[in-house]
Amino acid sequence: MQDKNTMTTARSKFLSLVLRHSPQTIGLKLDSAGWARTDELLACLARSGRRTSLEELQAVVADNNKQRFAFSEDGSRIRANQGHSIPIELELAPQQPPVELYHGTATRFLDAIFREGLTRQSRHHVHLSASTETAAAVGRRHGKLALLRVDAARMAADGHVFYCSDNGVWLTDAVPVSYLAKLAV
Ligand code: HQG
Numbered sequence: 001m002q003d004k005n006t007m008t009t010a011r012s013k014f015l016s017l018v019l020r021h022s023p024q025t026i027g028l029k030l031d032s033a034g035w036a037r038t039d040e041l042l043a044c045l046a047r048s049g050r051r052t053s054l055e056e057l058q059a060v061v062a063d064n065n066k067q068r069f070a071f072s073e074d075g076s077r078i079r080a081n082q083g084h085s086i087p088i089e090l091e092l093a094p095q096q097p098p099v100e101l102y103h104g105t106a107t108r109f110l111d112a113i114f115r116e117g118l119t120r121q122s123r124h125h126v127h128l129s130a131s132t133e134t135a136a137a138v139g140r141r142h143g144k145l146a147l148l149r150v151d152a153a154r155m156a157a158d159g160h161v162f163y164c165s166d167n168g169v170w171l172t173d174a175v176p177v178s179y180l181a182k183l184a185v
Helices: 004-021 038-047 054-063 107-116 132-140 152-157
Strands: 069-071 077-080 100-106 126-128 145-151 162-164 170-172 180-183
Touching (some): 004 069, 038 077, 054 069, 100 152, 107 145, 107 180, 132 145, 145 152
Antiparallel strands (some): 100 145, 126 170, 145 180
């Protein structure tokens, strides 16, 4: 018998897979802004052998450590707040970023990053954090940490557009090398 936390984490990972990358895995359809109907999601989960109650789904959304998912106001729809690899349009409004933002990465990527800048890889945007702690945690997922400071104020002044996802991740299309500086860790 798995404990409740293990189940919630497993459900959250699977939900990331279907709402960000591969809804077709369970025959689910997302609209152009990434929303799935909540009742359809529950039906698709049940049909694929992952029966989940509405209460259990609500617990996954509420307990998620990074608020990765959100329900629409009336609860009839659900989507991932960011991190998609499939083509959806989150419809976020451009926002003025903080003066500095941070990006955590692995040291083995630094040569490429200081050649071509930060590029979005398989995601829709480059992901940046308002705190060095969060950036460091993101970077450590990839290997030996390298921490970069992004001159967001100057980027914005130069016309680069920033968005902030509902869970506080700063997003932009690319960060050219001239706005990057390596920080000591
Ligand atoms: C690197 C997590 C070589 C980039 C986090 C990163 C985040 C380059 C990796 C979210 C490069 C991509 C995103 C270049 C960038 N050459 N490498 N020119 N430009 N890179 O996972 O930012 O848990 O796609 O530095 O909290 O690490 O999924 O991006 O190391 O918000 O909710 O290429 O994922 O959120 O890796 O993480 P990722 P990320 P979740």
